[in-house]
Amino acid sequence: METIIKLKNVNKKFKDFSLENLSLDINKGYITGLIGSNGSGKSSTIRIMMDLMRPDSGDLEIFGLNYEEHEKEIKGRIGFVYDSNIYYEGLNLSDIQRIVGPAYRNWNKGTYFNYLKKFNLPKNKPIKTFSKGMQMKASLAIALSHDAELLIMDEPTAGLDPVFRRELLNILQDILIEENRTIFFSTHITSDLEKIADYVAFIKDGRVIFNHSINDLQEKFSLVKGELELLDRDTSKAFVHINQSSDTFEAMTDDVEKIRRIFGDTVIIDKISLEEIMYFFNGDDNDD
Numbered sequence: 001m002e003t004i005i006k007l008k009n010v011n012k013k014f015k016d017f018s019l020e021n022l023s024l025d026i027n028k029g030y031i032t033g034l035i036g037s038n039g040s041g042k043s044s045t046i047r048i049m050m051d052l053m054r055p056d057s058g059d060l061e062i063f064g065l066n067y068e069e070h071e072k073e074i075k076g077r078i079g080f081v082y083d084s085n086i087y088y089e090g091l092n093l094s095d096i097q098r099i100v101g102p103a104y105r106n107w108n109k110g111t112y113f114n115y116l117k118k119f120n121l122p123k124n125k126p127i128k129t130f131s132k133g134m135q136m137k138a139s140l141a142i143a144l145s146h147d148a149e150l151l152i153m154d155e156p157t158a159g160l161d162p163v164f165r166r167e168l169l170n171i172l173q174d175i176l177i178e179e180n181r182t183i184f185f186s187t188h189i190t191s192d193l194e195k196i197a198d199y200v201a202f203i204k205d206g207r208v209i210f211n212h213s214i215n216d217l218q219e220k221f222s223l224v225k226g227e228l229e230l231l232d233r234d235t236s237k238a239f240v241h242i243n244q245s246s247d248t249f250e251a252m253t254d255d256v257e258k259i260r261r262i263f264g265d266t267v268i269i270d271k272i273s274l275e276e277i278m279y280f281f282n283g284d285d286n287d288d
């Protein structure tokens, strides 16, 4: 498996928050979703990947290159999509082609207009009249028209209605299948990941908790339900996190064999959803 983005022991300290020893390998040719609650550090991680912010320490390589020596090459090979991409508000998408196009060495005018057609975007209407979804599609069309191998997107589906969100996710999936690109995007919506992601990286309080394929995640973790009286200090250790009510508990384990050994058939063991995995990792603070 080839790594396309490599973050190693990255630290960045703000007044009330820090990214701590962040290490993350993103695989080439797949869709990886970066998930975490509000304020967990997703945008900060992406800003570091895009060289919009330099870390205090640690290493970052994209395409095996670093920003210190290869900034122009790296940026030319990435399509970056975020919701305030369109800063030329009074302009239309034909104007954008004239202004943005020449900034990229590999800009392809034909590809750009094909995407505008495919995404049903008007060429001659000012961008400021676009809905949020249309703006997101316009950003995506620009990002895809300079032959970017890697798409990095900060919460591309935030604020989109469910129908549009699904449409955007379908577009991303098609792009990946047809054109063999790598997509890395942040979200706090687990269903986005279930729909399209191959890998899920989960970040909490500025730390990477895991980075696994979706299939591995659902094999690794299980949901366990039972009577509260079954839990004591020892048996509790078999769980990653436990949620207790007055007489029952629900918990997540990463060692289902151990649970079977300890509890036999006195507990119910179930498949766990991505949303439940997030919930248990977030402990009681979960707000997603």
Ligand SMILES: Nc1ncnc2c1ncn2[C@@H]1O[C@H](COP(=O)(O)OP(=O)(O)OP(=O)(O)O)[C@@H](O)[C@H]1O
Residues within 6 Å of the ligand: 014, 015, 016, 017, 036, 037, 038, 039, 040, 041, 042, 043, 044, 045, 188
């Ligand atoms: N330039 C900065 N100066 C000070 N604090 C910052 C700065 N940038 C981010 N932070 C803080 O870092 C924390 C993480 O912010 P970040 O935007 O990375 O989170 P996020 O996971 O993208 O959140 P959301 O899902 O709400 O967009 C927040 O508490 C934020 O206030």
